[in-house]
Amino acid sequence: MTLRAPLAAVFGAVLIALLSGCSAVSQTPSVPPKHPEELSAGRVNCLDCHSDVSTGALKPYATVRHSRVFIDAHGAYARQGQNLCSSCHSPSFCQTCHTRKDEMKPNEKMGDRPDRMAPHRGDYLVTHRIDGRLDPGSCFRCHGNKNDVRCRQCHK
Amino acid sequence: MGRSTTVASSGRWRLPSAVAVFLLLPLLVAGSARAADYSLSSNTYLRYYERELAGGNKNTFAPLYEYLSADAANLGGTPVAFHFYGWGRVDLADPSGSGKESGDLGSAYLEYLHPKGNAQLKLGRFFLAEGVAVETLDGAFFKVTTPLGFGISGYGGAPVEQSILDNVSPGGSLYGGRLFFNRSGATEIGVSYLKEKGPFQGKDRELYGGDLWLRVVPAVEITGQATYNKSTRGMASQRYALRIVPGGRFDISGGYEAYSYKDLFQTALHPIFISPSTPVDNADKVKTIFGVLDWEVVSGLTLELAAKNIRHDKENPGKANRGEAGIRYAFNERKDVFGLSAAAVTSDREENEYQEFRGFVSFSPSKFRFSIDALTQQFKKEIEGKKRAHQVVASAGYKVRPYLSVSGDLTYTQSSTFQQDYAGLVRATLELGTATGGTK
Numbered sequence: 283m284t285l286r287a288p289l290a291a292v293f294g295a296v297l298i299a300l301l302s303g304c305s306a307v308s309q310t311p312s313v314p315p316k317h318p319e320e321l322s323a324g325r326v327n328c329l330d331c332h333s334d335v336s337t338g339a340l341k342p343y344a345t346v347r348h349s350r351v352f353i354d355a356h357g358a359y360a361r362q363g364q365n366l367c368s369s370c371h372s373p374s375f376c377q378t379c380h381t382r383k384d385e386m387k388p389n390e391k392m393g394d395r396p397d398r399m400a401p402h403r404g405d406y407l408v409t410h411r412i413d414g415r416l417d418p419g420s421c422f423r424c425h426g427n428k429n430d431v432r433c434r435q436c437h438k
Numbered sequence: 439m440g441r442s443t444t445v446a447s448s449g450r451w452r453l454p455s456a457v458a459v460f461l462l463l464p465l466l467v468a469g470s471a472r473a474a475d476y477s478l479s480s481n482t483y484l485r486y487y488e489r490e491l492a493g494g495n496k497n498t499f500a501p502l503y504e505y506l507s508a509d510a511a512n513l514g515g516t517p518v519a520f521h522f523y524g525w526g527r528v529d530l531a532d533p534s535g536s537g538k539e540s541g542d543l544g545s546a547y548l549e550y551l552h553p554k555g556n557a558q559l560k561l562g563r564f565f566l567a568e569g570v571a572v573e574t575l576d577g578a579f580f581k582v583t584t585p586l587g588f589g590i591s592g593y594g595g596a597p598v599e600q601s602i603l604d605n606v607s608p609g610g611s612l613y614g615g616r617l618f619f620n621r622s623g624a625t626e627i628g629v630s631y632l633k634e635k636g637p638f639q640g641k642d643r644e645l646y647g648g649d650l651w652l653r654v655v656p657a658v659e660i661t662g663q664a665t666y667n668k669s670t671r672g673m674a675s676q677r678y679a680l681r682i683v684p685g686g687r688f689d690i691s692g693g694y695e696a697y698s699y700k701d702l703f704q705t706a707l708h709p710i711f712i713s714p715s716t717p718v719d720n721a722d723k724v725k726t727i728f729g730v731l732d733w734e735v736v737s738g739l740t741l742e743l744a745a746k747n748i749r750h751d752k753e754n755p756g757k758a759n760r761g762e763a764g765i766r767y768a769f770n771e772r773k774d775v776f777g778l779s780a781a782a783v784t785s786d787r788e789e790n791e792y793q794e795f796r797g798f799v800s801f802s803p804s805k806f807r808f809s810i811d812a813l814t815q816q817f818k819k820e821i822e823g824k825k826r827a828h829q830v831v832a833s834a835g836y837k838v839r840p841y842l843s844v845s846g847d848l849t850y851t852q853s854s855t856f857q858q859d860y861a862g863l864v865r866a867t868l869e870l871g872t873a874t875g876g877t878k
Binding site: 306307308309310311312313315316322323324325327329330334335337338339340341342344345347349350351352354355357358359360361362363364365372373374376377380381383384385386390391393394395396397403404405407408409411412415416417418419422423 | 475477479481483485501503505507509511517519521523525527534535540542544545549551552553554555556557558565567568569570571572581582583584585587589618620622623626628649651653656657659661663675677679681683684685686689690691697699702703724726730731732740742744748755758766768771772773774775777783785789790792796798799800807809810811813815817821827829831833835845847849851853854855856863865873
């Protein structure tokens with residue numbers, strides 16, 4: 283029963299956090315779970331309405347503007363917290379790409395959205411050989427650390 | 439034990455049953471379901487394509503996919519929400535995968551969001567990105583920040599092995615956490631830990647990590663992440679970047695990234711890639727210097743430049759450079775975009791060298807939406823007898839109702855895999871909700 287000890291530790295920690303939480307939690311208001319205003323279609327720029335750092339957001343809006351720079355590095359920000367992301371994106375948004383098991387490529391699902399940064403455009407059966415040789419770490423980010431079974435489908 | 443999410447043909451009703459149960463769960467949890475805000479997103483895809491097999495046989499594929507996400511927030515008037523995401527496939531013609539049906543329960547969890555300090559609690563199956571962890575987990579997660587800015591997060595449960603194949607050896611349990619300090623608008627720094635018990639090349643998976651975001655002055659920030667793999671006793675990965683972002687129009691970043699195959703792929707690198715007959719060497723290490731620029735030159739017109747120098751310790755694959763340049767022009771109140779881009783990869787080895795050109799545009803008059811996306815690649819060395827690959831995707835759609843859209847894609851591909859391939863896709867998107875507010 284290897285599961286029992288770590289789960290007990292986690293639930294214990296959760297319990298302690300909850301019991302002491304009411305007084306120990308920062309009094310800064312949280313980011314709203316859902317953006318209070320409707321968002322327009324297409325890529326939204328937070329800076330159109332917001333300036334610098336909003337309460338609870340922790341990072342400046344310029345930091346999370348969805349430029350090519352941010353999109354390339356979004357994982358670094360997401361690993362510190364996703365509250366601000368989930369205010370505008372649905373909870374399942376990450377799993378459009380970070381799904382590991384999915385059979386449809388992101389660019390197939392979003393064939394009507396060529397403006398989106400969807401990986402694996404074109405015949406990726408061809409170009410994955412080059413990406414796999416030059417930068418296999420880039421596969422890892424979405425396909426995960428144990429998903430070499432996807433490779434094994436063909437590389438038997 | 440970890441769980442495989444594969445829904446085999448024998449479990450014909452497993453996914454629909456799970457969907458029904460999880461969609462009804464909020465009603466059981468909430469004392470007053472009427473107070474909840476519901477949203478439901480359904481994306482249905484019907485693909486059609488043919489494949490010629492060895493021996494001249496032809497298979498016809500028509501997989502029908504349903505991607506469903508449902509969210510119920512403000513349950514019983516409390517900051518408790520339930521989130522669900524899953525997909526399923528049924529083949530209307532020849533089997534397109536392992537069996538004529540497949541599916542996956544991506545997430546189904548209860549979430550409590552404290553109104554103060556971004557404190558939160560999750561319980562169920564969820565995608566987790568926290569410090570060194572990027573996992574899908576059946577378990578619990580909590581995060582809390584104190585008034586001084588120090589915080590703690592923790593998680594534990596059974597890892598979900600989301601594999602296309604059946605019978606994948608899962609990890610037994612996964613747990614970890616992160617200690618952090620943040621000051622709004624100035625810095626966030628954290629240390630994290632993850633342990634997954636399992637037969638990963640004879641060892642558990644045990645990672646230590648550090649992460650940093652530091653706003654040096656209002657327009658300049660530094661980010662850094664480093665992961666140490668205790669099981670293999672080596673630095674798995676590092677990434678450090680300097681970013682200058684003085685406002686909403688100009689953004690430039692440069693940095694350094696490195697990883698070691700042995701330490702990053704501890705659990706993943708299949709022996710086929712390590713054998714002497716293949717070029718992947720498990721002792722290889724990669725060091726990358728990169729730069730990215732995003733500059734909105736005038737309103738709507740954005741210039742994108744990116745460059746990357748990749749250096750492997752091993753002569754094969756050796757060194758490579760990738761350069762990219764592109765423009766994007768957003769119009770029609772940013773609903774539509776026109777884009778052009780070019781990229782080139784040079785390398786020590788010519789089998790890794792290629793050039794890529796792409797152009798796309800979308801146009802949305804009234805309730806219609808049209809788009810076309812063309813990509814061509816030229817390889818320096820033939821790949822299975824061909825030096826070129828092309829793909830064009832044309833799409834047309836119509837918004838039937840504010841909450842219902844239908845569209846169709848036609849994809850043409852010519853490459854070393856396909857002589858000439860046409861594939862069709864019909865898409866129906868349904869977005870229902872009882873609350874206002876943004877959900878992209």
